Amino acid sequence: AQSVTQLDSHVSVSEGTPVLLRCNYSSSYSPSLFWYVQHPNKGLQLLLKYTTGATLVKSINGFEAEFKKSETSFHLTKPSAHMSDAAEYFCVVSGRGSTLGRLYFGRGTQLTVWP
Amino acid sequence: DARVTQTPRHKVTEMGQEVTMRCQPILGHNTVFWYRQTMMQGLELLAYFRNRAPLDDSGMPKDRFSAEMPDATLATLKIQPSEPRDSAVYFCASGLVLGSGELFFGEGSRLTVL
Numbered sequence: 001a002q003s004v005t006q007l008d009s010h011v012s013v014s015e016g017t018p019v020l021l022r023c024n025y026s027s028s029y030s031p032s033l034f035w036y037v038q039h040p041n042k043g044l045q046l047l048l049k050y051t052t053g054a055t056l057v058k059s060i061n062g063f064e065a066e067f068k069k070s071e072t073s074f075h076l077t078k079p080s081a082h083m084s085d086a087a088e089y090f091c092v093v094s095g096r097g098s099t100l101g102r103l104y105f106g107r108g109t110q111l112t113v114w115p
Numbered sequence: 116d117a118r119v120t121q122t123p124r125h126k127v128t129e130m131g132q133e134v135t136m137r138c139q140p141i142l143g144h145n146t147v148f149w150y151r152q153t154m155m156q157g158l159e160l161l162a163y164f165r166n167r168a169p170l171d172d173s174g175m176p177k178d179r180f181s182a183e184m185p186d187a188t189l190a191t192l193k194i195q196p197s198e199p200r201d202s203a204v205y206f207c208a209s210g211l212v213l214g215s216g217e218l219f220f221g222e223g224s225r226l227t228v229l
Binding site: 032034041042043044045046049051090092094095096100101102103105106107108 | 157165170208216217218220222223
């Protein structure tokens with residue numbers, strides 16, 4: 001079975017300081033992992049993904065996530081937070097086999113960025 | 116600019132009324148998903164389709180919810196009769212390849228049932 005646990009429901013940082021959003025996963029397969037972002041009153045958008053190959057993946061706006069199999073983690077980081085990063089972030093693992101197509105969402109982490 | 120379009124964006128109705136939400140997926144996408152988002156439950160998968168055929172609707176209350184794709188450009192989610200516990204934001208998402216994990220979400224339909 002597939003599942004994800006987002007370890008923090010809320011994270012607050014000051015603008016210009018690093019961001020760390022934590023995610024642990026459980027999967028009976030070699031997982032595909034994703035981070036989605038949801039800005040207020042908007043739909044979710046794919047931020048970055050890991051499927052195979054390079055374990056460090058990056059988004060176009062400076063976020064990174066590293067797949068660590070030994071730790072079953074896929075934490076999201078950014079060296080310097082910007083006000084526009086304030087949003088809710090969802091860690092996601094995809095299903096395989098009989099659950100192909102299903103996405104298993106974490107409960108989300110609300111990121112607040114203070115000026 | 117390709118995007119998933121959902122209507123209505125907001126709906127307030129009374130308990131017992133029928134509600135229909137519509138979704139236009141991105142042209143060429145052959146998978147469509149319906150999710151429901153609430154503070155208490157987070158994101159819940161209700162149903163999903165590939166090439167207009169339902170693959171899984173186990174997340175839906177069968178007695179009151181139904182989801183269909185009359186054609187490739189339209190997906191519908193119907194609730195009859197609606198109940199206050201159905202109040203939520205309903206999202207439609209479409210994808211090009213089943214299992215890719217890359218979904219494009221609409222902006223949601225916010226339903227309030229009084």
